[in-house]
Amino acid sequence: MQAELRAHRAVLLTGAVMALAVGLVLVRAAGYLPPSSWFAAAFHPNAENVRELIFHYSSLPRLVTALLCGMGLGLAGALFQHILRNPLASPTTLGVEAGAQLALTIATVWAPFLLGGGREMVALAGGLASTGVIFAVAWARGFSSLSLVLTGLITGLFCGSLTVAIRLLNQEYITSLFIWGAGSLSQQDWSVVLYLLPRVAAAMAVTALIARPLNLLTLDDTSAGSLGVSLPLLRGGGLLLAVFLTSTVTSAVGVIGFIGLAAPQVARLSGARRLRDRLILSPLIGGFLLVIVDQCVQAASGEFAELLPTGAVTALFGAPLLLWLLPRLRLAGAGWLAERATAPARRARQTPLFAILSGLLILAVIVAAVVGRGPDGFAVADADTFALLAPWRLPRVAVALMAGAMLAVAGVLIQRLTQNPMASPEILGIGTGVALGLIVAMILSPAPSRSLQFATGSAGALAVLALLLWSGVRSRFSPDFLLLTGIALSAFMDALVVSFLAVGDPRASQLLAWIAGSTYRADDGSAGMTLAVAMPLLAAAPLLSRWLDILPLGEDAARGLGVDLRLARFSLMLLAALLTAAAVLVTGPLSFVGLVGPHLARMLGLNRALPQLAAAALIGAVLMVSADWVGRLVIYPLQLPAGVVAALIGVPYLIWHLMRRER
Amino acid sequence: MTATRRGILGAALALPVLIGRAGAQGAVPTRVAVVDWGLASTMVSLGLVPAGVTEIDLYNRWVSEPKLPAGVQDLGLRTEPNMEALASLRPDLIVTTPFSASVIPMMERIAPTLSLGTFMPGAEPLERSRVVTRELAKRLGAEAQAGSLLDRIEGSFDSLRRRLGDRPRRPILLATFSDARHARVYGTNSLFGNVLARLGLSNAWQRPTTFWGFSVADTEAVAAYPEAQLFYHDPTSPDVLRGFAGDGLLGHLPIVRAGRAYRLPAVWAYGDVVAAERFATVLVDALVARDGSHAG
Numbered sequence A: 001m002q003a004e005l006r007a008h009r010a011v012l013l014t015g016a017v018m019a020l021a022v023g024l025v026l027v028r029a030a031g032y033l034p035p036s037s038w039f040a041a042a043f044h045p046n047a048e049n050v051r052e053l054i055f056h057y058s059s060l061p062r063l064v065t066a067l068l069c070g071m072g073l074g075l076a077g078a079l080f081q082h083i084l085r086n087p088l089a090s091p092t093t094l095g096v097e098a099g100a101q102l103a104l105t106i107a108t109v110w111a112p113f114l115l116g117g118g119r120e121m122v123a124l125a126g127g128l129a130s131t132g133v134i135f136a137v138a139w140a141r142g143f144s145s146l147s148l149v150l151t152g153l154i155t156g157l158f159c160g161s162l163t164v165a166i167r168l169l170n171q172e173y174i175t176s177l178f179i180w181g182a183g184s185l186s187q188q189d190w191s192v193v194l195y196l197l198p199r200v201a202a203a204m205a206v207t208a209l210i211a212r213p214l215n216l217l218t219l220d221d222t223s224a225g226s227l228g229v230s231l232p233l234l235r236g237g238g239l240l241l242a243v244f245l246t247s248t249v250t251s252a253v254g255v256i257g258f259i260g261l262a263a264p265q266v267a268r269l270s271g272a273r274r275l276r277d278r279l280i281l282s283p284l285i286g287g288f289l290l291v292i293v294d295q296c297v298q299a300a301s302g303e304f305a306e307l308l309p310t311g312a313v314t315a316l317f318g319a320p321l322l323l324w325l326l327p328r329l330r331l332a333g334a335g336w337l338a339e340r341a342t343a344p345a346r347r348a349r350q351t352p353l354f355a356i357l358s359g360l361l362i363l364a365v366i367v368a369a370v371v372g373r374g375p376d377g378f379a380v381a382d383a384d385t386f387a388l389l390a391p392w393r394l395p396r397v398a399v400a401l402m403a404g405a406m407l408a409v410a411g412v413l414i415q416r417l418t419q420n421p422m423a424s425p426e427i428l429g430i431g432t433g434v435a436l437g438l439i440v441a442m443i444l445s446p447a448p449s450r451s452l453q454f455a456t457g458s459a460g461a462l463a464v465l466a467l468l469l470w471s472g473v474r475s476r477f478s479p480d481f482l483l484l485t486g487i488a489l490s491a492f493m494d495a496l497v498v499s500f501l502a503v504g505d506p507r508a509s510q511l512l513a514w515i516a517g518s519t520y521r522a523d524d525g526s527a528g529m530t531l532a533v534a535m536p537l538l539a540a541a542p543l544l545s546r547w548l549d550i551l552p553l554g555e556d557a558a559r560g561l562g563v564d565l566r567l568a569r570f571s572l573m574l575l576a577a578l579l580t581a582a583a584v585l586v587t588g589p590l591s592f593v594g595l596v597g598p599h600l601a602r603m604l605g606l607n608r609a610l611p612q613l614a615a616a617a618l619i620g621a622v623l624m625v626s627a628d629w630v631g632r633l634v635i636y637p638l639q640l641p642a643g644v645v646a647a648l649i650g651v652p653y654l655i656w657h658l659m660r661r662e663r
Numbered sequence B: 001m002t003a004t005r006r007g008i009l010g011a012a013l014a015l016p017v018l019i020g021r022a023g024a025q026g027a028v029p030t031r032v033a034v035v036d037w038g039l040a041s042t043m044v045s046l047g048l049v050p051a052g053v054t055e056i057d058l059y060n061r062w063v064s065e066p067k068l069p070a071g072v073q074d075l076g077l078r079t080e081p082n083m084e085a086l087a088s089l090r091p092d093l094i095v096t097t098p099f100s101a102s103v104i105p106m107m108e109r110i111a112p113t114l115s116l117g118t119f120m121p122g123a124e125p126l127e128r129s130r131v132v133t134r135e136l137a138k139r140l141g142a143e144a145q146a147g148s149l150l151d152r153i154e155g156s157f158d159s160l161r162r163r164l165g166d167r168p169r170r171p172i173l174l175a176t177f178s179d180a181r182h183a184r185v186y187g188t189n190s191l192f193g194n195v196l197a198r199l200g201l202s203n204a205w206q207r208p209t210t211f212w213g214f215s216v217a218d219t220e221a222v223a224a225y226p227e228a229q230l231f232y233h234d235p236t237s238p239d240v241l242r243g244f245a246g247d248g249l250l251g252h253l254p255i256v257r258a259g260r261a262y263r264l265p266a267v268w269a270y271g272d273v274v275a276a277e278r279f280a281t282v283l284v285d286a287l288v289a290r291d292g293s294h295a296g
Helices: A002-032 A035-043 A050-083 A096-110 A119-140 A145-169 A171-181 A191-218 A221-226 A231-253 A257-269 A275-304 A310-328 A350-370 A383-417 A430-444 A450-474 A479-502 A508-515 A524-543 A545-553 A555-560 A565-587 A593-603 A609-633 A642-660 B011-024 B037-045 B056-062 B083-089 B104-108 B125-140 B143-164 B191-198 B219-223 B238-245 B273-295
Strands: A371-374 A377-380 B032-034 B093-096 B113-115 B172-179 B182-186 B214-218 B229-233 B261-264
Touching: A002 A035, A002 A050, A002 A257, A002 A275, A035 A050, A050 A191, A050 A231, A050 A257, A050 A275, A050 B219, A096 A119, A096 A145, A096 A231, A119 A145, A119 A231, A119 A642, A145 A642, A191 A231, A191 A275, A257 A275, A257 A310, A275 A310, A310 A479, A350 A371, A350 A383, A350 A609, A371 A383, A371 A609, A371 B083, A383 A524, A383 A545, A383 A565, A383 A593, A383 A609, A383 B083, A430 A450, A430 A479, A430 A565, A450 A479, A450 A565, A524 A545, A524 A565, A524 A609, A545 A555, A545 A565, A545 A609, A555 A565, A593 A609, A593 A642, A609 A642, B032 B037, B037 B056, B037 B093, B037 B125, B037 B273, B083 B104, B093 B104, B093 B125, B104 B113, B113 B125, B125 B143, B125 B191, B125 B273, B143 B191, B143 B273, B172 B191, B172 B238, B182 B219, B191 B273, B214 B219, B261 B273
Parallel strands: B032 B093, B093 B113, B172 B229, B229 B261
Antiparallel strands: A371 A377, B172 B182, B182 B214
């Protein structure tokens, strides 16, 4: 009975959303064309009447596109959330959009003829390729929810930073890509509708067919196995369907992240407990929700700007709502992030290890300081040249070194804090907070000075930190909530950044350069500042190593050992956030050193906190210094940002590692 | 603040550079590094050869005229010129725009920096480009050349205006299409918009723009001007060309069906006084060619 009542409530809510959408559409349409000519305009527009032309070729297909995209994303989100047993799984989490965007960027810059055959196909290929990588990893690890989401995130970030690097070097192409990335729904014919309609319809039909078996996924693996159902196959098939839907939608209109996340959530929270109900209601809610947002965007776009990308707007509205929802979610299969890493069996002899790592760092610093490239090719600097170039090289080396060490240490803290060997400072969303601050600086002044950028950037980082702490307090610093808040926050900030970029302001490239993780702006001043901040923060980390050793043992063990969990988590978070903010301000948010450094240290057999911290800091420093050096040389006189180079080295390694390691 | 910004690292190493710079003050600079394409184009048009310019490959593709002489060194990205390349060039002057304000303190340590802005909030870019040309020439000791360049360009504007005659003309929409659904449309405060005014033509796009002078708009917004004529700049991607020929809003726009949409060769929209003249020339050529075809 209770379930019936709840389902009724969900249906009522869906009906209300639909009524609101239809009402909005009718009012807006009536204000544009008299209702008597709607039918004629829809099918046979008068070629002399611009309003009828726009109605036929733009307004109507846009409406249908919004509906179809919303439905597709709503359904995809419902599938993802059910299969991954993760209420915040989304197309973004699997890196589908990032892969599609990378493919489009590559095609635009190097093979524009491919676009003549339809940018949809290019984007779809990219989305499927990145998902293929994720699935390959997940396959090797039995499709565990955690490995999927984390690989998806890493792949997404990786594709994202590659995209940024390519765009940086080809700035004149970027406007259209930003618009696409921001999810513009504007149409100029029916081709997108004709592209979407059969695909979304087919996906719905398949969903109807597999809805019953999908129910089994709520069982745990052994009981379902005893029923004779291959869970990996079922999960794989269901995910493939959701990925197909997502990349179809994103390839047609770009990134519209929030709908796929929110629609199933609204359905669930309003009472749709059964999978069947959610699979029916989520697409309806998604579709009509997107129509509502898009109608509002169109109504507003005449007033504020010519073009507001709908996808960015959905995220601006949606992400805060998600943050509000987070503490209210009961996470099904609680602790999905709490999967432990199997500790490597061998233990390293530490003294030679640290000697080698320190030696590597010294070598990297010397090479980076002395070896360079000029118009005449590679050169080892003589005394004169060194005196000329040192003011540019040394601060970069110093900043890269400090930032690498800080990110790696922050990574160790976060990984131990969340008991998740694949977590990283990037996930906390602090970098995006700094990006927001830089945008504010650009709005305040057409040519922002460095100190203004530094001030607003720090303010952005601190705002994110405050939010993290606030949500941390509410959730008693549970690792799941921490990471999920960070992800939601990143989505929100990304939407803001993308909207700013999509307006086509040429200053956007500065922001882009920073996002890619460039040490370019490092000089003696910023190097000194970084040093002054880094030293006390790095020195503080070892003082917390007892907590770091105890926390991964689990809450009960920690309490048993007399640890004040709140205090420990709060202090570790604060330190990790400060370290990340200090590093990110000078090298950008996209470096993967915070992920790779701690991981390599663990691989070397350093399981206790203190040696892992020290080794991770050394590795992080070596990685960043070398990445910066390589980025300075490879495409001279252009330069690749250190963050991107670090990612190019680190991410393939991580993915290979994930695939190889036994579950 | 100043004490911590300087001094920690490399200050001693920077000292020789600072001393070296003081000696060069006052003389006419001969090794000039140029960070902005518009300023590089102006300098070449003044008959001077810059020692280094940023992103030379892309300059050749997007600005194309005037050509940069061979032997000019590439300095890297416009937004992030390569400091090592810049320092190795040993310039006695670096010319840039306020756009790179955050890098200017760094460039100042290599050589004196001259920052000249054509695109400024509230300013008209065409008038600014004249001022910028004179200021650049003054610093480079080429005032006479600047005078004759500006005179020649004004003369060219005048004769282009005469070529247009006094027949009534439709308002003009200027755009660069990003894809078949979106375009940058240039407003009255863009360099091109200023040129339209100089030629006595009217700009159909009267909406608010960024201070660079364009708005990002969708095809629907362009459709609101059925009486205008549309000029779109290269580079134009294949799907936009298909859109113009196809069965969609772009192909059905009254402007397009009436044959009033014209493709123009690439001209740098954020350029200098020379880019303005080049734009005026290609535009008037297209307009006059159309007059001819209608008469015939």
